[in-house]
Amino acid sequence: MDPYPSSSAxxxxxxxxxxxxxxxxxxxxxxxxxxxxxxxxxxxxYDETAQAKFQQDRPWVNDPHYFRRVKISALALLKMVVxxxxxxxxxxxxxxxxKTDGDAxxxxxxxxxxxxxxxxxxNAQADAYEYMVDYSQTNKQAGRLENVVGWYHSHPxxxxxxxxxxxxxxxxxxxxxxxxxxxxxxxxxxxxxxKVEIGAFRTYPEGYKPPDETVSEYQTIPLxxxxxFGVHCKQYYALDITYFKSSLDCHLLGLLWxxxxxxTLSSSPxxxxxxxxxxxxxxxxxxxxxxxNQLAHSRFGLLIAPPQRKKEEESQLAKITRDSAKxxxxxxxxxxxxxxxxxxxxxxxxxxxxxxxxxxxxxxVES
Amino acid sequence: xxxxxxxxxxxxxxxxxxxxxxxxxTRVKSQMNPPVTSTATTSSSSTxxxxxxxxxxxxxxxxxxxxxxxxVYGCVIGVQRGRIVEIFNSFELLYDPVTHSLDRAxxxxxxxxxxxxxxxxxxxxxxxxxxxxxxxxxxxHKALMDINESPVYVLLNPLINxxxxxxxxxxxxxxxxxxxxxPQLIFVRSSYTIETVEAERISVDHVAHLKPSDGGSAATQxxxxxxxxxxxxxxxxxxxxxxxxxxxxxxxxxxxxENSLLRQVSSLLRRLPAIESEKFxxxxxxxxNDTLLITYLAMFTNCSSTMNExxxxxxxxxxxxxxxxxxxxxx
Numbered sequence: 001m002d003p004y005p006s007s008s009a010x011x012x013x014x015x016x017x018x019x020x021x022x023x024x025x026x027x028x029x030x031x032x033x034x035x036x037x038x039x040x041x042x043x044x045x046y047d048e049t050a051q052a053k054f055q056q057d058r059p060w061v062n063d064p065h066y067f068r069r070v071k072i073s074a075l076a077l078l079k080m081v082v083x084x085x086x087x088x089x090x091x092x093x094x095x096x097x098x099k100t101d102g103d104a105x106x107x108x109x110x111x112x113x114x115x116x117x118x119x120x121x122x123n124a125q126a127d128a129y130e131y132m133v134d135y136s137q138t139n140k141q142a143g144r145l146e147n148v149v150g151w152y153h154s155h156p157x158x159x160x161x162x163x164x165x166x167x168x169x170x171x172x173x174x175x176x177x178x179x180x181x182x183x184x185x186x187x188x189x190x191x192x193x194x195k196v197e198i199g200a201f202r203t204y205p206e207g208y209k210p211p212d213e214t215v216s217e218y219q220t221i222p223l224x225x226x227x228x229f230g231v232h233c234k235q236y237y238a239l240d241i242t243y244f245k246s247s248l249d250c251h252l253l254g255l256l257w258x259x260x261x262x263x264t265l266s267s268s269p270x271x272x273x274x275x276x277x278x279x280x281x282x283x284x285x286x287x288x289x290x291x292x293n294q295l296a297h298s299r300f301g302l303l304i305a306p307p308q309r310k311k312e313e314e315s316q317l318a319k320i321t322r323d324s325a326k327x328x329x330x331x332x333x334x335x336x337x338x339x340x341x342x343x344x345x346x347x348x349x350x351x352x353x354x355x356x357x358x359x360x361x362x363x364x365v366e367s
Numbered sequence: 368x369x370x371x372x373x374x375x376x377x378x379x380x381x382x383x384x385x386x387x388x389x390x391x392x393t394r395v396k397s398q399m400n401p402p403v404t405s406t407a408t409t410s411s412s413s414t415x416x417x418x419x420x421x422x423x424x425x426x427x428x429x430x431x432x433x434x435x436x437x438x439v440y441g442c443v444i445g446v447q448r449g450r451i452v453e454i455f456n457s458f459e460l461l462y463d464p465v466t467h468s469l470d471r472a473x474x475x476x477x478x479x480x481x482x483x484x485x486x487x488x489x490x491x492x493x494x495x496x497x498x499x500x501x502x503x504x505x506x507x508h509k510a511l512m513d514i515n516e517s518p519v520y521v522l523l524n525p526l527i528n529x530x531x532x533x534x535x536x537x538x539x540x541x542x543x544x545x546x547x548x549x550p551q552l553i554f555v556r557s558s559y560t561i562e563t564v565e566a567e568r569i570s571v572d573h574v575a576h577l578k579p580s581d582g583g584s585a586a587t588q589x590x591x592x593x594x595x596x597x598x599x600x601x602x603x604x605x606x607x608x609x610x611x612x613x614x615x616x617x618x619x620x621x622x623x624x625e626n627s628l629l630r631q632v633s634s635l636l637r638r639l640p641a642i643e644s645e646k647f648x649x650x651x652x653x654x655x656n657d658t659l660l661i662t663y664l665a666m667f668t669n670c671s672s673t674m675n676e677x678x679x680x681x682x683x684x685x686x687x688x689x690x691x692x693x694x695x696x697x698x
Contacts, residue, residue, distance in 0.1 A: 044393050044394050044396075044397040044398075045397040045398060046398065073390070074386055074390075074574040074575075075386045075387060075389075075390040077570050077573070077574060078382070078383050078386055078567065078570050078571065078574070079383065081566050081567065081569070081570040082383055082564070082566060082567050082570075083484075084566070085564060085565075085566035085567075108390075109390070111484075112484040112485075113484070114483040114484050131480065131483060134476065134480055135480055138473065138476055138477055138480065141461060141473065142458075142459035142460070142461060142473075143391075143394060143395055143398065143459065144394065144459075145398075187566050190566055190569055190570070191565045191566055191569065193588075194569060194591075194592055195569065195573060195588075195591070196569060196570050196573045243573075243574050245574060245575075246389065246390070246393040247527060248389045248392065248393055248525055248527060249386060249389050249390070249393070249574075250575075251527045251529075252385055252386070252389050252534070252535075253382075253386075253571065253574065253575035254575065255531065255532070255533065255534045255535070256382055256385065256534060256561065256571065256575070257575065257598075257602075258532065258533070258534070258602070259534060259560070259561040260382070260561045260563060260568065260571075261598065261599040261602040261603070262599075263561075263562075263563050263568050264568065264572070264595055264596070264598075264599040265596070265599040265600065265603065267565055267568065269565070270654060270658075272565060281661075288668075295675070317671075317672040317675055317676075318672055318676075320668060320672070321665075321668050321669050321672045324664065324665040324668045324669070325665055325669070327661065327665070328661050328662050328665040329588065329589075331658045331661050331662075332658060332662065333588075333589070333592045334658075335654070335655060335658040336592070336593070336596075337596060338651070338654065338655075339655075340596060340600075342651065344600070344603075345639060345640060345641040346639075346640040346641055346642060346643060347640070348639050348640045
């Protein structure tokens with residue numbers, strides 16, 4: 001075994017980058033060269049005249065579906081996730097700075113706003129106007145020239161979508177502050193699932209009917225929020241998110257791995273997210289009860305029940321099954337980490353039984 | 368100028384700070400050297416304020432770095448609890464290279480803004496880019512000493528050296544040493560560890576490494592999860608091998624015996640098994656069984672859902688034959 005696993009990690013990284021459209025900036029997607037040269041950092045350059053021209057042209061006025069993609073920088077993502085997580089179970093919000101590029105909105109940086117509980121009122125941003133102005137001014141002085149290009153907020157534990165209040169806020173923003181983007185992050189699900197839960201949205205203007213049925217990825221919504229989700233889910237559309245980083249970022253992040261592989265090994269999601277999982281399971285139980293009631297009703301109405309009714313129940317039960325599968329998968333992943341750590345660090349005295357125990361999920365009982 | 372620090376403070380650095388500094392540097396550098404595709408009318412010198420020579424010529428291609436890489440300056444903030452200094456975040460500062468002075472008003476303004484959002488963080492020191500600590504850095508260091516009596520200096524080397532295996536970030540502290548009879552402040556190096564919260568780790572992993580961007584199937588999620596653990600274990604293995612080689616060489620006599628290192632290795636080995644108590648076994652098994660229970664329940668739900676579908680399909684298929692009577696529902 002080679003002492004430095006760089007070659008296989010590099011291959012794996014390239015495969016992943018190819019699959020997930022992580023382009024080291026401005027190079028065509030086919031060349032996933034992680035050690036990019038200086039020209040690929042071109043995205044960091046802020047071209048004031050081009051931006052001003054774009055603002056004047058305003059091509060989004062005629063096409064509500066104009067912006068289709070979002071490119072988020074590594075720094076912005078890190079800042080947003082850390083801020084969202086630091087809020088715990090309280091919703092927090094902040095603003096994103098960046099620029100536009102054709103049909104893509106580029107987010108270069110993000111900063112937090114001292115506002116909390118953003119799901120209770122439209123335009124919670126009003127509280128923080130002074131902060132926003134001050135911050136933007138100091139930023140311009142320090143050399144960050146981009147303008148505010150969107151806002152982000154967190155939905156701790158209940159998924160990435162826009163609530164009714166969010167939709168009203170965003171519609172207001174899109175009337176007066178174009179181009180503007182709404183990003184939602186779920187820090188609890190991020191930690192629980194081990195991958196970043198993030199969504200970028202833009203609303204349609206009032207009364208606009210989207211031309212095709214946008215098929216969005218299914219996500220579990222807790223029972224108390226599902227109405228809010230359903231009522232408004234047609235009023236906005238999701239944009240594709242890709243990430244980018246500079247060549248220096250690449251280099252540093254690669255080296256960072258040398259130091260924090262320890263944290264990867266030592267993370268224990270099972271312990272960290274216990275109450276979230278419990279909440280999910282109780283929510284699932286409520287949904288099951290609801291589904292059961294619906295089923296009971298339809299039994300008597302079987303003869304006159306239109307086929308749609310049956311389809312709905314089926315898909316409800318199927319949804320519940322999918323939710324339960326998701327919870328289970330996350331739990332099993334967490335348990336796998338725990339078991340691996342146990343084998344690695346605890347089984348010194350049980351070395352004779354190592355070979356039999358590392359297979360199948362039998363409970364490890366000391367006889 | 369740099370020897371080991373003796374202050375006894377442990378430093379913990381968050382990856383966010385590193386990405387922040389790198390982003391600041393990249394921004395300033397790219398504003399200075401506009402990419403070839405842009406028109407030559409933009410003058411970058413009017414916008415940037417903290418690089419030593421503003422090259423306003425738009426004809427500079429990005430590849431030929433006409434100007435030497437700029438130095439950027441900023442402040443690091445975080446928390447200090449007893450002997451542990453944890454650096455969480457950072458922001459930019461304005462520095463005038465001509466007069467070698469910091470813009471105090473700016474610093475205070477920024478500090479106020481950051482206090483509102485992160486009320487627990489204090490200014491712990493400052494950062495800069497470059498390959499080594501320089502003479503003038505001490506001026507900035509001293510200027511910051513009235514905010515924090517012993518600030519830290521984080522230095523990032525932005526030159527990309529592919530042969531490098533270690534993070535090009537060094538943390539310096541200042542110590543009073545007597546040199547030539549004059550007590551002087553000099554920079555001494557300190558060691559640090561990288562500390563992250565779970566969310567930070569996942570997003571750094573996401574941007575840097577091997578995680579799929581969206582749900583994917585359960586198989587890809589499993590693969591991603593196991594791959595990351597696998598890489599971590601590989602690192603662990605390689606490190607242990609290095610130690611092993613070293614010890615073997617020491618045994619053969621190729622390398623002189625170093626007792627302190629041997630002591631450390633011995634104490635490390637003695638820490639295995641990590642936990643071994645009755646209570647741990649019980650809790651571990653309970654957790655294990657809980658997860659198995661959840662899997663069992665999920666299976667049940669899946670089965671009942673499939674059953675339900677089957678029953679409904681059956682009903683639909685055979686509905687014609689049995690009209691309004693005698694139809695007992697399957698329970």
